[in-house]
Amino acid sequence: MPIEVTMPKLSPTMESGVIAQWLVKVGDAIKEGDALADIETDKATMQMKSYDDGVIAHIDHAAGDEVALGARVMVLAKKGEDPKQVAAGVTGAKKPEAKAAAPADAAGNGKRPAEEPEADDGEEAVAVSGGRVRSSPLARKIAAEARIDLARVPGTGPGGRIVRRDVEDFLAGKTQAPAAKAPAPPKSAPAAATAPAAAPRTPIPAARISTAPLEEKRIPNSRMRKTIAQRMAQSKQTVPEIHVTVDVRVDKLAALRETLNKELAAEKVKLSVGDFVTKAVAVALRRHPALNATFEPDAIIRHGEVNIGIAVALEEGLIVPVLHHADELGLIEIRRGSEGLAAAARGGSLAGEQLSGGTFTISNLGMYGVKQFDAIINLPEVAILAVSAAEKRPVVEGDAIVVGTVMSLTLSADHRAVDGATAADFMRTLKNLLEEPARMLL
């Protein structure tokens, strides 16, 4: 029996993947573990690997297609099977099961493109026919590198084909997606005093301009940005959040950190405050399994592992790689693990497992000198910890005011799963651990 290869789940929230690039072609002999394609998920571009040996008899999708999770992407002929016969026997050539919303008819003439054009006669007036975006290979390559959805780019080539200059114009903000085309604002105010309804910006007199004027720019949303938008909105709109903030005195932790870093200098390891927070959170989660959980309508799942997601800011968005079994790791392993994940995130080379299985997330903005903030829960987890900067503040000690190093931590918790007292109790444990770091050893 030939093997049907399906779209794998490469990230925990993935519902479909875009085939960014095929790395194999029909007729290729492949072995288990061979990379088949680059798949763009909602999080990152990752390689889809083969679980089987065989010869590729049939490929269902072209590069650029969006394919639903579990939908067939190719058929492999096993050893002893004739790939040609297998290909001939392939039925129900799967169409892309999920498709980016096609832009509205660019010409605005109300003609609906045919569902599936019978023949490619090159005469269609619109760029999108049957959901297929006509584009040159070069345009596709540039779009993939810039992470833009070609369906949003108006094509000016023959038959509406999107070519390089279209993508470049789009990236430069010279053109807009056809669907989003707003009525063009008047170029300049008419000289006569016919006050336009929507007044154009009054030009600033030249004398008052001290720097170059800001340029209005339209930046198309990447898949990652769209995912962030959708998931953040979903979290904020569906989760009744509770926020619990504690101030943590971290003088002892700072001293410990200094001592340890001296010891570790030879090994070129430099522990950050964040590493201590990660360690403390991992220890605290073991003691408060209610926070190491997932909420589902009919059950709360308390996880058997403590896998901490560490939010990493990228130029194009935000990604949360996961430090697995954080509770079993020492500080050095946490440092190295976080560094590795952050580097992989920035290099776009995170593997699927590094993006999945998180049970709790930490978001740290301490390096920006933030005093306190609330993070949005990374669904389906039930809580997230916002970490701010450790800074010198006046602290009341007995009846005296002294200078102490203080850090504010805020827990956002899903009140459907976590009650205020539970959240507060967790935060008290966390505070204790960080104020007396030796307790982490207990």
Add this chain to the structure above:
Amino acid sequence: MSAFSYREALNQAMTEEMDRDDRVFLMGEEVAEYDGAYKVSQGMLKRFGPRRVIDTPISEEGFAGIGIGAAMVGLRPIIEFMTFSFSLVAIDQIVNNAANVRYMSGGQFAVPIVFRGSSGMAGCLGATHSHRLEAWYAQIPGLTVVMPATPADAKGLLKTAIRSDDPVIFIEHEVLYHEKGDIPDGDHTVPFGKAEVRRPGKDVSLITYSRSLKPTLAAAEELAAQGVDAEVIDLRSIRPLDLDTLIQSVVKTHRAVIVEEDWPYCGLGAGISDRITREVFDELDAPILRVASADAPIPYNKQLEASMLPSVPRILAAVNDVVYR
């Protein structure tokens, strides 16, 4: 560096090689007493005598076969076909013997032979004198196929062909014989498998060879006036093909038009287009277009003949299609 005609360049190459190596000889119809149908072998009989410049009867299969046999036993024949259209009579010798002997003898025999002669639009000589058969020969493993466009390449490539230990199909062009150009002094040779960028550009790659170089360069000049910077590549060597130069060019320009005088169906441009597409598909911003001769026998009538060949307007039209103007 001095200016000579294409036919003089070929004459120089043969003369110099026959001076250098007494195993080299020339054989064909009217190459001796008549000084060559196109006067390419002018003066050679006088210089080398009837043992080395040999007139043959109209018997292409016979003298091609004799040449192959002579090459197998150590001589270095140059076989002139009055036109390559007539080489079809000898095609069994060329394809079944010349191309295969080294392979089929397990390397015991080589066939160092040059089949040369004119080809292409001949100027009102009708269909059977005007064929372009480079795609036929280029398809055969074991044959090298070269097609010079300039006097310098005509001389340089022919000298390399005569020195080659394997059979070379050396296709000249009827209307180029009188074209003049500079030829470097001394022992000028041009290696096989090296294309020449005749005009650098960045907007579109025009890939051509032989007679079509001229209209292609003229088209490039017109394009420059219109703001399109075309790169013109002269293949010179049809097989082996200088894929590297082609790919470098397409990676730069992202568009290609192949200008070839042969017929379009399964023509040379089809093979070149296939190689480029496979190698650098992601660099292409437009389909590769081909400007070839019309898919018909070549007419006798002058205007009809001219109209079916690649011309400046046809090249401009193709370029406009790939740059989307």
